[in-house]
Amino acid sequence: MIFRTTTSRAGGSALPRVRTTAALRPLHHRLDPARVEEIPFRADDGVRLGLTRIHTGAADRPAVLLLHGHTASADMFLLPETRNLVDVLLDDGYEPWLLDWRGSCRLPYNETGQRYTYDDVALYDIPAAVNHVRERIGDRPVFVVAHCIGSLTLSLSMAAGLVPGLAGVVSQGVFLTPKLAGRTSLRMSLAGELLKTRIDHIPVDFRKVGLWSKYTPLFALASRKASCPDPTCQILHNSAWGTGASLFVHENLSEATHDRLADLLGPAPLWILPHLRRIELARSVVRWHETDHRYRHLPPNALDAAGRIDTPVLLLAGSDNGLWLDSQRLCHDVLADRQPQLDVSYTEIPGYGHLDTFLGRGAALDVFGHILDFLGGRR
Numbered sequence: 001m002i003f004r005t006t007t008s009r010a011g012g013s014a015l016p017r018v019r020t021t022a023a024l025r026p027l028h029h030r031l032d033p034a035r036v037e038e039i040p041f042r043a044d045d046g047v048r049l050g051l052t053r054i055h056t057g058a059a060d061r062p063a064v065l066l067l068h069g070h071t072a073s074a075d076m077f078l079l080p081e082t083r084n085l086v087d088v089l090l091d092d093g094y095e096p097w098l099l100d101w102r103g104s105c106r107l108p109y110n111e112t113g114q115r116y117t118y119d120d121v122a123l124y125d126i127p128a129a130v131n132h133v134r135e136r137i138g139d140r141p142v143f144v145v146a147h148c149i150g151s152l153t154l155s156l157s158m159a160a161g162l163v164p165g166l167a168g169v170v171s172q173g174v175f176l177t178p179k180l181a182g183r184t185s186l187r188m189s190l191a192g193e194l195l196k197t198r199i200d201h202i203p204v205d206f207r208k209v210g211l212w213s214k215y216t217p218l219f220a221l222a223s224r225k226a227s228c229p230d231p232t233c234q235i236l237h238n239s240a241w242g243t244g245a246s247l248f249v250h251e252n253l254s255e256a257t258h259d260r261l262a263d264l265l266g267p268a269p270l271w272i273l274p275h276l277r278r279i280e281l282a283r284s285v286v287r288w289h290e291t292d293h294r295y296r297h298l299p300p301n302a303l304d305a306a307g308r309i310d311t312p313v314l315l316l317a318g319s320d321n322g323l324w325l326d327s328q329r330l331c332h333d334v335l336a337d338r339q340p341q342l343d344v345s346y347t348e349i350p351g352y353g354h355l356d357t358f359l360g361r362g363a364a365l366d367v368f369g370h371i372l373d374f375l376g377g378r379r
């Protein structure tokens with residue numbers, strides 16, 4: 001990762017205030033509210049999460065569980081202003097389910113509450129959600145479509161054998177072989193400076209932060225060479241929370257989506273960076289907790305344990321992914337070489353970056369067809 005943190009602490013270090021029971025921010029969608037069931041749901045360690053089922057009235061539809069990226073939320077699949085993935089899945093005969101795992105901006109944990117690592121997501125959040133879906137729908141097939149860190153942590157759950165028997169998995173942006181952009185661009189002591197000032201997360205909403213605050217230098221830095229005047233857009237598009245990477249191809253977003261970025265993406269916690277950095281250095285999804293026996297079911301290195309994957313996987317990536325670069329192509333090549341028995345395919349979306357593969361105004365035409373083709377061949 002780009003930040004040089006001086007601390008080696010990550011999850012497990014208790015904050016003064018521990019909140020594990022939090023109300024979720026309401027979802028923003030244009031579905032019939034009677035069809036949207038928000039399920040009181042907790043991860044296997046008791047942390048309150050969000051799980052949403054979109055009812056269709058049909059009892060034979062395969063389920064598709066959607067996993068958002070870190071600091072995003074289930075809202076990224078429900079954009080009212082575009083033809084979104086939930087629309088497309090409903091029209092094609094699926095039953096969408098949406099998990100808000102603990103890194104969701106609908107939940108408070110990125111800013112306040114109990115710290116966590118990606119181990120917790122892989123061990124406690126994703127398996128609990130898959131199990132819950134299965135309890136509710138019986139033996140119907142369950143697919144997962146996962147974006148960014150939602151996909152990275154899913155790969156750890158899969159390599160641990162914690163979510164066996166999925167009908168298929170679509171992974172967007174990154175899976176088992178993370179390769180981050182921006183390593184040389186902002187390798188500054190920014191994180192160290194921020195931690196000194198007791199900043200423990202990087203905000204994105206300039207309206208909440210204000211013109212003069214401890215965050216002002218961060219936004220000022222992100223605005224350098226920016227072509228768009230919106231500070232929230234700058235810190236995401238131009239700087240990806242200060243990392244120097246880019247989260248989307250700007251012209252692929254509609255104006256309405258562009259104006260909602262501060263709702264769609266929340267603050268990024270700095271305390272997750274040691275785990276992310278370890279993952280980046282390993283070029284693989286590695287477990288953070290080495291000695292804590294609670295995490296013993298996770299493999300130390302998910303790539304080394306990829307032989308345990310028992311489901312077809314479609315690796316998706318925009319040709320211009322400014323955050324994870326060509327991680328997905330790399331993943332495909334490595335798995336083809338090391339685990340040739342796996343059913344893994346790779347599809348690149350020309351002209352797309354990272355988030356715009358789901359948020360883009362043309363994603364239904366340019367991206368979702370590839371997802372439907374994959375699911376349709378395995379339902």
Ligand SMILES: [Zn+2]
Pocket residue numbers: 228229230233234237250258
């Ligand atoms: Zn912009």
